[in-house]
Structure formats: structure tokens, C-alpha cells
Amino acid sequence: MKHPTRIRWAVIAVALVGFALLVSAEGMWRDLLGALFPDYRTVVHPRGTLVDFTLEHLALVGVSSALTIAVGVPLGIWVTRRSGREFRPLVSAGVDLGQTFPPVAVLALAMPVLGFGFWPTIVALFLYGLFPVVSGTIAGIESVPPAVTEAAVGMGMSRWQVLARVELPLAARVIMAGVRTSVAINIGTATVGAAIGTGGLGVPIIGGLAVQNMAYVLQGAIPAALLAVLADALLAQAEEGLGVATG
Amino acid sequence: MIRLENVTKRFSEKTAVDGLTLEVPEGEVCVLIGPSGCGKTTTLRMVNRLIEPTSGRILVNGRDVMSMRPEELRRGLGYVIQSIGLFPHLTVAENIGVVPRLLGWEKPRIADRARELLSLVGLEPDSYLRAYPRQLSGGEAQRVGVARALAADPPVLLMDEPFGAVDPLNRERLQAEFGRIQRELHKTVVFVTHDIDEAIRLADRVAIMRDGRLQQYDTPENVLNRPANKFVHDFVGADRALKRLVRIKVTEVMRPAPQAAIDDAPEAMRERAGAGRFVYLTDDEGRLAGWLDTDDIRDDAVADAITTVDRLQATVARDASLRDALSRMLGLGFRSIAVTDDEGRIMGEVTFAAIEAVMSEAEEHRGPTADGEGA
Ligand SMILES: Nc1ncnc2c1ncn2[C@@H]1O[C@H](COP(=O)(O)OP(=O)(O)OP(=O)(O)O)[C@@H](O)[C@H]1O
Ligand SMILES: [Mg+2]
Numbered sequence: 001m002k003h004p005t006r007i008r009w010a011v012i013a014v015a016l017v018g019f020a021l022l023v024s025a026e027g028m029w030r031d032l033l034g035a036l037f038p039d040y041r042t043v044v045h046p047r048g049t050l051v052d053f054t055l056e057h058l059a060l061v062g063v064s065s066a067l068t069i070a071v072g073v074p075l076g077i078w079v080t081r082r083s084g085r086e087f088r089p090l091v092s093a094g095v096d097l098g099q100t101f102p103p104v105a106v107l108a109l110a111m112p113v114l115g116f117g118f119w120p121t122i123v124a125l126f127l128y129g130l131f132p133v134v135s136g137t138i139a140g141i142e143s144v145p146p147a148v149t150e151a152a153v154g155m156g157m158s159r160w161q162v163l164a165r166v167e168l169p170l171a172a173r174v175i176m177a178g179v180r181t182s183v184a185i186n187i188g189t190a191t192v193g194a195a196i197g198t199g200g201l202g203v204p205i206i207g208g209l210a211v212q213n214m215a216y217v218l219q220g221a222i223p224a225a226l227l228a229v230l231a232d233a234l235l236a237q238a239e240e241g242l243g244v245a246t247g
Numbered sequence: 248m249i250r251l252e253n254v255t256k257r258f259s260e261k262t263a264v265d266g267l268t269l270e271v272p273e274g275e276v277c278v279l280i281g282p283s284g285c286g287k288t289t290t291l292r293m294v295n296r297l298i299e300p301t302s303g304r305i306l307v308n309g310r311d312v313m314s315m316r317p318e319e320l321r322r323g324l325g326y327v328i329q330s331i332g333l334f335p336h337l338t339v340a341e342n343i344g345v346v347p348r349l350l351g352w353e354k355p356r357i358a359d360r361a362r363e364l365l366s367l368v369g370l371e372p373d374s375y376l377r378a379y380p381r382q383l384s385g386g387e388a389q390r391v392g393v394a395r396a397l398a399a400d401p402p403v404l405l406m407d408e409p410f411g412a413v414d415p416l417n418r419e420r421l422q423a424e425f426g427r428i429q430r431e432l433h434k435t436v437v438f439v440t441h442d443i444d445e446a447i448r449l450a451d452r453v454a455i456m457r458d459g460r461l462q463q464y465d466t467p468e469n470v471l472n473r474p475a476n477k478f479v480h481d482f483v484g485a486d487r488a489l490k491r492l493v494r495i496k497v498t499e500v501m502r503p504a505p506q507a508a509i510d511d512a513p514e515a516m517r518e519r520a521g522a523g524r525f526v527y528l529t530d531d532e533g534r535l536a537g538w539l540d541t542d543d544i545r546d547d548a549v550a551d552a553i554t555t556v557d558r559l560q561a562t563v564a565r566d567a568s569l570r571d572a573l574s575r576m577l578g579l580g581f582r583s584i585a586v587t588d589d590e591g592r593i594m595g596e597v598t599f600a601a602i603e604a605v606m607s608e609a610e611e612h613r614g615p616t617a618d619g620e621g622a
Contacts, residue, residue, distance in 0.1 A: 151332030154297055155346050155395075156322035169336045 043215035045204035056199035064125035076137025121193030136178015140171025254303030265459035281456035325396030492569035504596035513549030533592035
């Protein structure tokens with residue numbers, strides 16, 4: 001079990017380095033996109049470097065996903081406790097609604113309150129990514145066989161011990177699956193932030209669409225897609241690690 | 248040790264346990280039995296406060312369970328639940344170590360304890376300690392469940408159909424092992440089952456329940472011989488005499504058996520038989536090697552009348568019950584069978600006639616009460 005795991009980590013590390021090199025190779029993008037679209041006057045977005053866009057994007061995804069997890073997992077846990085059980089339908093409906101809202105609409109609603117830029121986008125991403133995390137947490141905890149929790153309580157574990165030693169380890173995989181979905185959604189959705197000046201890989205995409213420059217669009221879309229694949233592989237690997245630790 | 252005083256539990260409309268009064272003395276096995284839904288599990292779960300009684304009192308060691316912190320109470324009561332409930336993410340060793348860890352034992356002590364308990368329940372520690380529950384068979388999982396309940400050496404064990412999920416053969420083996428462990432450890436045990444044979448085999452006292460009410464609380468012998476009412480009479484079944492044999496050890500009706508060494512002179516063997524027909528022949532360690540049937544001796548050719556046998560097949564151990572002996576005899580077509588001690592040496596024999604005598608005695612004992620009420 002150890003050996004293949006280590007190899008997979010190595011592959012992921014190599015892919016990350018490759019990705020970093022790719023986004024910092026300004027000249028390569030200019031040559032490549034120039035060759036693809038010889039008629040365009042400019043092929044790379046003038047507002048910043050690809051490295052800037054990528055780092056901005058990562059900041060958006062990182063902050064919003066951290067918030068989503070920090071709120072979503074406890075929320076999911078709470079509604080499976082005796083004290084929060086009655087709120088479960090409400091919470092489920094709420095996070096469901098958060099996801100049906102188009103992110104652009106959330107931006108439009110959040111802007112008057114939070115102004116332009118970073119935070120309205122974070123709010124939109126947070127609401128949008130909450131559903132998979134909360135429902136993953138609920139599903140994970142409910143997948144724990146009742147006999148197992150009964151044994152835990154019957155053997156004298158406190159409620160916290162049952163949660164920390166039995167329910168969460170057994171639910172970890174399902175919760176992680178929810179987190180993966182949420183992060184993947186966030187990486188894609190974060191591009192809309194460019195519409196209100198948040199930056200990120202959405203800048204060349206949305207800018208390119210506005211001026212009908214397909215080279216710009218590709219310059220943003222390709223790294224965004226690669227980022228989504230990489231993040232998923234990374235989280236899948238982390239999930240595997242959890243799986244090994246918990247049998 | 249455990250006392251239930253007029254305990255009632257109501258779930259909204261349904262009264263699951265109704266005015267139950269029961270005392271389990273220290274070191275005894277109380278088996279709760281009755282049809283499905285009669286309140287056995289509810290009773291058990293009230294003892295460790297997984298359920299709280301609607302009224303009445305439950306005392307463990309003289310202390311009202313409602314006055315104790317639930318976690319503290321439960322850590323002192325070994326609990327084997329109806330569906331085993333091993334922790335799937337923990338190894339067998341870690342499963343067994345759960346309560347010791349909660350009690351703050353040192354790691355090496357927990358590890359030693361896990362080894363010790365696996366051996367006790369008949370599982371080879373080196374092959375099981377690191378296994379995960381999904382790798383165990385039903386019977387192995389049950390054993391680990393029992394080992395886990397015993398981990399912190401609680402004086403009281405609550406067991407809810409602990410052998411419910413195993414096939415009849417393994418079930419009997421587990422019952423025999425439970426009996427052996429209990430003779431060693433003398434726990435106070437409340438054991439739930441709906442298998443009357445299991446109850447009779449394991450109980451010091453049987454509590455028969457119906458619709459939440461206690462019907463009879465008595466020794467297995469008395470439940471078999473003097474059922475308190477028609478329900479108990481019917482519940483115990485028509486083969487009471489046969490069931491009674493489970494409670495009697497072969498050593499109780501054993502008689503001395505004529506023996507000779509297999510390398511003795513033919514005449515010496517024959518002399519040993521005396522007036523009887525058979526002589527058990529033993530090897531140099533006193534274990535059964537065969538027998539001599541004096542009726543088969545023709546023209547003084549004693550050697551031709553000797554049958555050699557597989558020792559393990561043709562004997563019963565001294566802790567076997569009369570029912571074990573009877574089924575072995577019926578299987579082999581014998582009218583008597585040798586009883587051996589722990590080293591395999593012949594202690595004596597049990598005859599078919601002796602078993603018959605016990606059975607007819609039981610029928611007489613049964614007396615008019617049951618029939619009177621049963622008619
Ligand atoms: N939490 C509960 N809520 C409502 N009714 C319950 C609850 N637990 C048990 N009951 C009811 O109480 C009665 C006794 O149940 P209990 O589980 O004690 O039966 P049992 O004797 O253990 O049965 P079995 O042999 O099937 O395990 C049943 O009628 C059951 O439906
Ligand atoms: Mg039950």
C-alpha cells in the first residue's frame with residue numbers, strides 16, 4: 001500500500017511544478033497563441049501576467065473553499081446531532097437554494113453591500129460551494145451504521161468522543177468527496193469574479209469574450225482547467241491518505 | 248449485584264417493559280428470554296442507561312444507575328450489542344482497546360490485554376490483532392465483540408443475543424466457550440436470547456418474559472420441570488426431558504468402567520470384564536485405544552474380538568452434557584460411551600440405561616402443576 005501511494009504523490013508534485021513552469025512561461029504563451037491566431041494584434045491579456053492571474057485565482061478559491069469547509073462541515077455535523085436535528089430540513093433547503101442561485105446574481109446582490117472586488121466574489125463562491133460540503137457531511141455521518149454508534153455510546157464514550165473517534169473517521173471519505181466537488185465548482189465559478197474586478201483567470205476569459213479575442217479566452221481557460229484537474233488529484237490523494245489512516 | 252425494582256418503560260403508546268422486578272446475584276448468569284418484542288433489549292438497555300425507565304429503580308452494586316454519570320456507569324458494564332457493532336475503521340486490537348483507552352490505560356498494558364483476551368476467546372492473537380472487522384467471519388466477529396466487552400475486566404456483562412449471527416454449529420462452540428470463560432471469570436451476566444436451548448445451557452437463572460411482563464424467574468431445572476404457567480410450559484416446548492439432559496454433566500451419572508491395557512495378556516483382559524460384556528482397552532498413557540467384546544470371543548481367540556477405535560470420536564470429555572453423550576452414542580450406534588479427563592484418560596462410562604433413567608425421572612418430577620394449568 002505504501003509504495004504506490006508514494007509514487008502517486010511524486011507524480012502530483014511533478015505535475016504541480018510543471019503547472020508552475022507553464023504559467024510563468026510568458027514567451028511560450030505569446031508564441032503559441034500568436035501561431036494559432038496570426039490575425040490578432042495581441043494574444044496575451046495586457047492587464048497582468050498569467051502568474052498574477054493564477055495567484056489571484058488561487059487566493060479566491062483558497063479563501064472561499066476554506067470558509068466553505070469551516071462552515072459546511074460543522075453545519076452538517078450539527079444537524080445530525082440531537083440538538084440540531086430539527087434544523088436539518090431548513091439547512092438542507094438553504095444550502096440547496098444557495099446552489100440554485102446563479103453566482104452572477106449573488107454578485108449583483110452582494111455588491112451593494114460589500115462593494116467591488118474580492119469579498120462579494122468570496123460570498124458568491126462560498127454560497128455556491130456550500131451544498132456539496134454540507135450534504136457530503138450529512139451523508140457521511142448517516143452512513144455510519146447505527147450499531148456502531150450504539151456500541152460506542154454503550155461502551156462509555158462521551159458524545160464528543162463518539163463524534164471524534166467513530167463518526168468523523170468513518171465519514172471522512174464521503175466528506176472529502178463533498179469537498180472535492182465543492183473545490184472543483186469553485187475553481188470554475190471563480191472566473192465570474194472578473195466581472196466585478198476581482199481578478200483571477202476570469203480576467204482574460206471575460207475580457208476575451210468581450211472583445212472577441214479567442215486567444216485571451218484560451219490563455220485563461222487552459223490554466224483554469226488544468227488547475228481544476230490538479231486540485232482534484234491532490235484532494236483525491238489526500239482522501240486516500242485518510243482512507244489508509246482509518247482502514 | 249443487579250436489581251430491577253418494579254421497572255416500567257413506556258414508549259408513547261406501547262409498554263415495552265411492565266413492572267419488572269428481578270435480582271441477579273453476583274457471579275450468576277441471568278438469561279432473559281421470550282418472543283420477539285417482549286422487551287428483552289429494552290430491559291438490557293435500561294441497565295446501562297441507553298434507555299431511561301419510565302418508573303421504577305435499577306441498582307447496580309447497590310447504586311441507582313440514575314444517580315451515576317452515564318459514561319462512568321457504562322465503562323463498568325461490558326456490553327455486547329445485538330448486531331456486534333465492531334468499529335470498522337479500527338483493527339481488532341484497537342477495537343478491544345477502546346474501553347481501556349477511555350479509562351486511560353498505558354499503551355503496553357492495552358496491547359497485552361488485547362492478546363490475552365483474543366486467546367481467551369479462542370482466536371490466535373498473532374493472526375487477528377492487526378485484522379480489520381471486515382476480514383472476520385461472523386463467528387470471529389462475535390468473539391471479538393465478547394473480547395471487547397471483557398477488555399477492562401468489568402464485573403458485569405450485558406450481552407444482547409451475542410451469538411445470534413452464527414450458524415448452529417459455531418453457536419454451540421461459542422456457548423461452550425462462554426461457559427468455560429464464565430467458570431473462570433465469574434462475571435455477573437445478563438444475557439439475552441430467544442433460543443431456549445441456549446438459555447438452558449448457559450443460565451444459572453432464566454427470566455421468561457412476555458409482553459414486557461416477567462412470567463417465571465427460576466433455575467433452568469425448575470423452568471423445565473415446574474413451568475409456572477401455560478405460556479412457560481408451551482414456550483419451553485414438548486421435549487423438556489431431552490432439554491434437561493443439557494444441564495447434567497456426564498460425570499454425574501458416570502459409573503466405573505472395566506479397563507485393561509491393550510498389550511495385556513488376553514486372559515487378563517477377559518478377567519477384567521468380570522460379569523460384563525465389554526472391556527475398554529487403553530494405550531500406555533491410559534487413553535482409549537479400543538475395546539474387547541467378550542461376546543465375540545470364539546475358541547479363545549481373544550485378539551479377534553478386539554476393536555480399535557479413534558479415541559476422539561468414541562469418547563466424550565468430562566465436561567460434556569448428557570445430551571452431548573446421547574447424541575454421540577446415537578450417532579455411533581453405541582449403548583455406552585467412555586468419559587475422559589483433560590489428559591484423555593478414561594474416567595468411566597455413561598450408559599444408555601443411565602440416561603433413560605434420568606429422562607423418566609424428569610417426567611415424574613414434572614408433576615401435575617403444568618398439566619393442570621396446561622389443560
Ligand atoms: N425506541 C423505541 N420506540 C418505540 N418503541 C420501541 C422502541 N424500542 C423498542 N420499542 C418497542 O418495545 C417493544 C420491546 O422491544 P425490544 O427491542 O425490547 O424487544 P426484544 O424482546 O429485544 O425483541 P427481539 O427479540 O426482536 O430483539 C417492541 O414492541 C418494540 O417495538
Ligand atoms: Mg432485542
